[in-house]
Amino acid sequence: MFDLYPYAPPSVWMRLRPDAVAIWSDEEVKRRLSWYYMVMRDEAPARFMIAKYLEAPDPPYSLDTDELWRLHDKLAVEHRKLWMEARRGSLSLHDDFFRSKPEYSYLSVKIELAQRIVRKCHFCERRCMVNRVSGPGFCGVDAHTYVHSWFHHLGEEAPLVPSGTIFYGGCNFRCVYCQNYDISQEAPRAGSIVDARRLAQIQRELRIHGARNINHVGGDPTPNIHTILESFEYLDVNTPQLWNSNMYMTPEAMKLLADVIDIWLPDFKYGNDKCAKRLSAAPYYVEVVVRNLVIAVDNGDMIIRHLVLPGHVQCCSKPVMRLIASRLPVDRILVNIMDQYRPEYLVARYPDRWPEIARRPRASELREVYEYARSLGILFEPLS
Numbered sequence: 001m002f003d004l005y006p007y008a009p010p011s012v013w014m015r016l017r018p019d020a021v022a023i024w025s026d027e028e029v030k031r032r033l034s035w036y037y038m039v040m041r042d043e044a045p046a047r048f049m050i051a052k053y054l055e056a057p058d059p060p061y062s063l064d065t066d067e068l069w070r071l072h073d074k075l076a077v078e079h080r081k082l083w084m085e086a087r088r089g090s091l092s093l094h095d096d097f098f099r100s101k102p103e104y105s106y107l108s109v110k111i112e113l114a115q116r117i118v119r120k121c122h123f124c125e126r127r128c129m130v131n132r133v134s135g136p137g138f139c140g141v142d143a144h145t146y147v148h149s150w151f152h153h154l155g156e157e158a159p160l161v162p163s164g165t166i167f168y169g170g171c172n173f174r175c176v177y178c179q180n181y182d183i184s185q186e187a188p189r190a191g192s193i194v195d196a197r198r199l200a201q202i203q204r205e206l207r208i209h210g211a212r213n214i215n216h217v218g219g220d221p222t223p224n225i226h227t228i229l230e231s232f233e234y235l236d237v238n239t240p241q242l243w244n245s246n247m248y249m250t251p252e253a254m255k256l257l258a259d260v261i262d263i264w265l266p267d268f269k270y271g272n273d274k275c276a277k278r279l280s281a282a283p284y285y286v287e288v289v290v291r292n293l294v295i296a297v298d299n300g301d302m303i304i305r306h307l308v309l310p311g312h313v314q315c316c317s318k319p320v321m322r323l324i325a326s327r328l329p330v331d332r333i334l335v336n337i338m339d340q341y342r343p344e345y346l347v348a349r350y351p352d353r354w355p356e357i358a359r360r361p362r363a364s365e366l367r368e369v370y371e372y373a374r375s376l377g378i379l380f381e382p383l384s
Ligand code: SF4
Pocket: 121, 122, 123, 124, 125, 126, 127, 128, 129, 130, 132, 136, 137, 138, 139, 140, 171, 172, 222, 223
């Protein structure tokens, strides 16, 4: 049992979350999370490691942005081949490929592109186009990265626990029921400013003290893509990278992330744009999120979270389940249908403005979503 956790002193968390051990005896969960499982056990290089050791021919800063994207896309093809080898077990951390780090790498190309994007920010579909070096965009954070807390999270889904979770300030959504509204909305810049080196140190400490993964969350991690990518330059331990997000990234941001993330933990909240706009101020929600989920699932393992909102079974939960079943490879993903919604933040303060969500979901509503998901062949039972 202990060989599952190459770095972990498994004392406390194994008592608190015995399901985090037991889950791996479920062969179907193991199959669907097979890449994550390999990296978690250090049996395969994380995808950011492959990007870091894949040589780029030119110094990225010498190229204009179009040339840089062309180079990125060319290296993406190489990266994919190497990832496939790693999946088959024919590329390991002990191979010559990982012996010496090139001066310029695929990762350096990504970092340079991210640094350019943050100066005309379009990491997410808000596309503020502001220079965040001069000040914040809609997400409330400038070009600095603000970390509010980081710790071994024992409350995540069983395969992820203990999860080395880093909470970033700022968010590109305005969810009226946000549970983390202090860091996402009210004081996003109240956290500690961390640069890429410090962020790498944080990840290292989390991993060597037992984290199964590094869990980037917020708020939303998207505004910090530039710092996160650069932190991988300094990160010298192998660890699965987990993207815990509302998935509202632009195609450009998705390209930068797609091949450095090992496991995706997207929130899929709404089944239609009207609810997304009303409750999270997120236009074009369904189109953007489905587009990004399709890319993500082709680039790593995936656990989709769906929070059941009271009164939103017909308009959101059921359409979300239908979209999962029709647009994604349903036999490769796991879903967590979450029952823990409670009125928070603005809904708690002004319940009359959003009356249908000013209560907990009913058992009958949850049952209806579970039954519907089951009828579509969605696997949620092990995690919900
Ligand atoms: S991350 Fe999104 S919300 Fe924030 S500045 Fe960039 S485009 Fe705007």
